[in-house]
Amino acid sequence: MSSGQLPRWVDFGLIPALNLMAAFLVSGLVVLLIGESPIEVVKILIWGSLGFGEGIGFTLFNATSFIFTGLAVAVAFHAGLFNIGGEGQAYVGGLGVAFACLMLDSYVPWWVTLPFAVMGGALFGAAWAFIPAWLQATRGSHIVITTIMFNFIGAALMGYLLVDVISKPGSMQPETRTFEAGGQLPLLDDLLPGDFFGTSQVNLSLVIALLCCVFVWILIWRTRLGYEIRTFGANPTAAIYAGISPARIIIVTMMISGGLAGLMAINEIMGAQHRLLIEFVAGYGFVGIAVALMGRAHPVGIVLSAVLFGMLYQGGAELAFEIPAITRDMIVVIQGLVILFAGALEYMFRPALVQLFNFSSAPSKAAG
Structure with a gap:
């Protein structure tokens, strides 16, 4: 693996997942600041979109x-x-x-x-x-x-x-x-x-x-x-x-x-x-x-x-x-955080992952 390259499963799977996790982590901190439970918010969010037929339809x-x-x-x-x-x-x-x-x-x-x-x-x-x-x-x-x-x-x-x-x-x-x-x-x-x-x-x-x-x-x-x-x-x-x-x-x-x-x-x-x-x-x-x-x-x-x-x-x-404490504006904030981490901060985790994979492949290269 050359410097700067990552396996396709990391580039197309792991990095987007990390970006999404970071967005929801920051969103959870915002929810905590307004005095609500992030776990309860996630439960309602998932149930409202996938928990019943009509919600799935609108999704x-x-x-x-x-x-x-x-x-x-x-x-x-x-x-x-x-x-x-x-x-x-x-x-x-x-x-x-x-x-x-x-x-x-x-x-x-x-x-x-x-x-x-x-x-x-x-x-x-x-x-x-x-x-x-x-x-x-x-x-x-x-x-x-x-x-x-x-x-x-x-x-x-x-x-x-x-x-x-x-x-x-x-x-x-x-x-x-x-x-x-x-x-x-x-x-x-x-x-x-x-x-x-x-x-x-x-x-x-x-x-x-x-x-x-x-x-x-x-x-x-x-x-x-x-x-x-x-x-x-x-x-x-x-x-x-x-x-x-x-x-x-x-x-x-x-x-x-x-x-x-x-x-x-x-x-x-x-x-x-x-x-x-x-x-x-x-x-x-x-x-x-x-x-x-x-x-x-x-x-x-x-x-x-x-x-x-x-x-x-x-x-x-x-x-x-x-x-009611989670207003539509709050939902827009969560969506904005997902966009921020998926777009503007898309490569935030890439340098560390490149170093990690280059380090892990170094012993096998030396042995070869």
């Missing part, structure tokens, strides 16, 4: 959105790009989903509308990511700055459209009309026997999210384009020397990333709200950054970390109800 519903945005960030990561525009790309992607539903919902069943909604969400999200990608590829504009700016531009654009252009006639609410049955995805409870998930809104978009995980795995690790993306992300100079076009990789990767973010709107717009409304993204795009970091930009890790954040969202709601 999976939140996790579905996190999978889409986490995959979007992960694809860009592999090219060495930091796409912080998932929020805006998902927002504009909702416009593509809504257009498909508004045009078809009165004439065809949902399973005919769904492919057009998927294409609309992906195309609108990809188009919103294309402009920052083109600016970096051709003008040298930094992708972080431009994608952040486009989040606000997308929010302003959607506000204008929902108030003055596509709002429901006669309504003062910034939203479209409610979709007919042809524009509503079925809930999983409608497709499975029984009523396990209760009133939760987990719907067929969960299956679409898992299919996107398979797509990303094949794209990144089993295609020529994926190899070029990973090569460019690892060493742009070597990639250029090998004949890989930086402009093409930047634009194509960001459009794929934006398309995945745009698909998040399927879960919220077509699966739950059944209309396009203001601020439906609700921060999912930013949390997707932490999901991708904690999942090490791998689809399997992203699914696991998305479920974790889904548990924090759903379990946090139950926790705020059961223990």
Whole structure:
């Protein structure tokens, strides 16, 4: 093992687990400071998210959105790009989903509308990511700055459209009309026997999210384009020397990333709200950054970390109800600590682990 390298099980398993333990340890100290029991808090958090069918349903519903945005960030990561525009790309992607539903919902069943909604969400999200990608590829504009700016531009654009252009006639609410049955995805409870998930809104978009995980795995690790993306992300100079076009990789990767973010709107717009409304993204795009970091930009890790954040969202709601001293703001603090340790302090434990594994392998090297 060379200096700085770690076994894959340490890099992709142990380090994220240590980061998560550190986040919950600090969160436990905060809970102690306000006079509550951390053990009781953990019990309620787990029970509220996984202890009954409805809680599991809401956990999976939140996790579905996190999978889409986490995959979007992960694809860009592999090219060495930091796409912080998932929020805006998902927002504009909702416009593509809504257009498909508004045009078809009165004439065809949902399973005919769904492919057009998927294409609309992906195309609108990809188009919103294309402009920052083109600016970096051709003008040298930094992708972080431009994608952040486009989040606000997308929010302003959607506000204008929902108030003055596509709002429901006669309504003062910034939203479209409610979709007919042809524009509503079925809930999983409608497709499975029984009523396990209760009133939760987990719907067929969960299956679409898992299919996107398979797509990303094949794209990144089993295609020529994926190899070029990973090569460019690892060493742009070597990639250029090998004949890989930086402009093409930047634009194509960001459009794929934006398309995945745009698909998040399927879960919220077509699966739950059944209309396009203001601020439906609700921060999912930013949390997707932490999901991708904690999942090490791998689809399997992203699914696991998305479920974790889904548990924090759903379990946090139950926790705020059961223990009034633990407010929603306190839950946001816990989520923020997880993001801090998974993102900003991602490599806090790495130097010590590298020294430990190098020390443990030194006797075997000497004997060899």
